[in-house]
Amino acid sequence: KNEVEQSPQNLTAQEGEFITINCSYSVGISALHWLQQHPGGGIVSLFMLSSGKKKHGRLIATINIQEKHSSLHITASHPRDSAVYICAVLGPNDMRFGAGTRLTVKP
Amino acid sequence: DGGITQSPKYLFRKEGQNVTLSCEQNLNHDAMYWYRQDPGQGLRLIYYSQIVNDFQKGDIAEGYSVSREKKESFPLTVTSAQKNPTAFYLCASSIERGTDRWTRSWSFGPGTRLTVL
Numbered sequence: 001k002n003e004v005e006q007s008p009q010n011l012t013a014q015e016g017e018f019i020t021i022n023c024s025y026s027v028g029i030s031a032l033h034w035l036q037q038h039p040g041g042g043i044v045s046l047f048m049l050s051s052g053k054k055k056h057g058r059l060i061a062t063i064n065i066q067e068k069h070s071s072l073h074i075t076a077s078h079p080r081d082s083a084v085y086i087c088a089v090l091g092p093n094d095m096r097f098g099a100g101t102r103l104t105v106k107p
Numbered sequence: 108d109g110g111i112t113q114s115p116k117y118l119f120r121k122e123g124q125n126v127t128l129s130c131e132q133n134l135n136h137d138a139m140y141w142y143r144q145d146p147g148q149g150l151r152l153i154y155y156s157q158i159v160n161d162f163q164k165g166d167i168a169e170g171y172s173v174s175r176e177k178k179e180s181f182p183l184t185v186t187s188a189q190k191n192p193t194a195f196y197l198c199a200s201s202i203e204r205g206t207d208r209w210t211r212s213w214s215f216g217p218g219t220r221l222t223v224l
Contacts, residue, residue, distance in 0.1 A: 035215075
């Protein structure tokens with residue numbers, strides 16, 4: 001079993017839909033990253049959070065440390081949101097990554 | 108602008124050849140990392156280095172080697188002993204943000220896609 005599990009693996013949505021991507025982890029962590037990877041491969045950090053909830057524009061990330069679970073929500077999704085979204089957990093020495101969720105938003 | 112540079116973006120090599128992937132950062136980050144990504148899998152740690160002249164094996168170090176002679180540079184050599192070298196390779200760096208050693212700020216390079224023919 002992977003230390004970081006994401007669901008769903010693939011997600012297709014219509015423009016304007018509300019998106020939720022889930023992440024569960026089995027290791028102790030200090031914080032959790034949500035990352036965005038575009039087709040060229042480059043990775044951008046969207047959020048780093050260790051408790052509660054963060055919002056940036058149409059993106060919202062929540063984390064429940066007790067349940068070892070985090071969610072990434074996208075409101076009013078747009079085709080430019082199409083990317084792979086990766087959950088990553090921070091330990092003392094490195095970061096452990098989920099396999100990613102491939103999101104496709106159709107116009 | 109500070110950041111991490113990986114070059115080249117795409118690299119092609121013949122089977123049996125060693126190849127070195129570069130990673131340079133000007134963020135003054137103390138720790139640097141190499142990850143490998145295969146289709147449908149999460150990024151996996153190859154090697155990491157927390158200080159100059161020191162590095163540690165990650166989960167999949169076999170067939171790879173690294174050096175950390177300078178704080179800014181952490182090159183990765185993919186040797187002929189690596190059975191399946193074709194993959195996307197990501198370099199990252201981090202620095203402690205406060206007194207808590209678990210609190211680190213991370214940056215990611217653009218990655219290098221290596222194809223072995």
